[in-house]
Amino acid sequence: MNEKRIQCPKHLDQESGRGLVEQIRSEGVAPRQTLVLDFSETEDMDTRGGAWLIELANYVKAQNADFDLAGPKGHVAEFLGLLRPSLVSMPETPPERPGVFEQAGEATLNTIGEFKEFYHFLVDTIYWTVLAPFEGRGFRWGSFLDELHEMGVRALKITFLMNFLLGMIVAMLSAAQLQLFGASIYVADLVMVAFARELAAVMTAVVVSARTGAAIAAELATMKVQEELDALRGMGLHAAQFLVAPKVLALVIALPLLTGLGMLAGIGGGAVWGLVVLEFRPDIWFNQTLNAAMFSDIFQGFFKAFVFAIVIVLIGCHNGLRVTGGARGVGLMTTRAVVMDIFFIVFIDMIFAAFFYYIL
């Protein structure tokens, strides 16, 4: 019988374990040979010694040889009994990474799945926000007011500040160019048109997506992870009714109002530059501003804000409800919500710009 017998040390620990492994590695083990470790004189072992045994077992099995333990007693036998699964089986290998085609297939299926989920979510949301209140199935007005306060009132300062500063920046940039033609007064027109049509809506939406969109995604994701959403369903309540509908209505009202404030703040920022640095008389500056104000421009700004509000709240809720895993999943979905928000805000804005350029 092709057997190689090795005596194990009296105390199997980190040092003696390493020595044993190195001795056997240097002597080598032939294929189909059985390496018998004789524990008859081993009185004690610890976990590091046990780890070296696992390392040794892996080496022996990799050489196509067999591994056996002989004569362990008492404490050592009990220890080896617990280690047996790791000693007799080959170590598990990490799961293989899927190939390119598998990854592409999985991504496609995920995307289709996400569209289906979004469709169901959208139908639920439209029903519970728009139709259910008229059918007497209830709308949570208390939650709606809380959300309105959180999304609207508490965002007033940051919205004002961001638009005010942007107004000054636009005035500075345009003044530098228009001064060359002696047309500095048109800075007032430019700031008015830019904020009414474009900048107030986009800047406010970006601020709100970073603030409210992220909060919505994180809140719903955490609720899902902590089984609060299951608890709602278990009580026969709908997440769309309970959580989503009040948020949709609140942001659809709050974001256009914030955008209105943003328009005023931006025009105010431009005016500060016009009056203090360009030294225009207030009545001339404000007349110029009012003359530039067109109803259609202001309507565009508010309409965009309405659309952006729906986009932000739907993306936030959709991502929050799709979370899997724990803390990391919550972080990933929150980031995804904000990135998607900003992408869609800019993309939809571009579509609006093209629409108004070619059609109106």
Add this chain to the structure above:
Amino acid sequence: MAKKLKEQKNANGPVIRVRNLVAKYGDVTVLDNVTFDVPRNEIYVILGASGCGKTTLLKHLTGLIPATNGTIEISGQNITGMDEEQLAGMQRNIGIAFQNSGLFNSMTVGDNVALPLREYGNMEPRLVNAVVRLKLSLVGLANAEYKLPSELSGGMRKRAGLARAIALDPPIVFFDEPSAGLDPIMASGLDDLILNLKHLLGISLIIVTHELDSIRKIADRILMLDQGRVIFTGTVREAEQSEHDRVRQFFERRPDEHITQRNI
């Protein structure tokens, strides 16, 4: 290592010594003048009704919350006066298994166990993998190395948490509510595992629980808290023969007469 373990096993004196520990949250006293010793290589169970201060005591013993007053000695070192760095050094010599396992969900079970080994183990990389397999074998999870915590059952997660707690071979291991939320078969298996680890690794375990079956099976000694005070220390047999009304009530599973008022 064997020598070190032997020294620890043979060394005399308690492994934890607590004197006059007071803990307050604001004006509320959660632990009031708590004094006890945890003997070496024993399973010491801290028990008591919900809200009696068990978890607070465990957090003090592991250095997670500073004491308001009193001293806590872990392996002869007073941890109440320690700065953050010294505390971190002490915490490397203890293992903590949390009630909800505390595993990092973004890592595999193997990586969870390997984390303290890679950070503090000062160990050659090839041995890290072997130690991970060994610890997982010790808790009966030899095949779960590449699984994510979310793929494990509640009992398996607790065992994985225990494997991580013993990764660095600490002489003292704390375990918060090992049986909570487990079925009787799983809970009993975990009790056997705890007994095995104490016996094979020579560690001292401090376990917070109020599962009577578990206490009867594993506890060498118990400490019972009631409203922040120690009302009993001794063996389970002594506790069952105790004249103290609250202790008897606990072991006889008698409800409070004023249960609603107490719970409020």
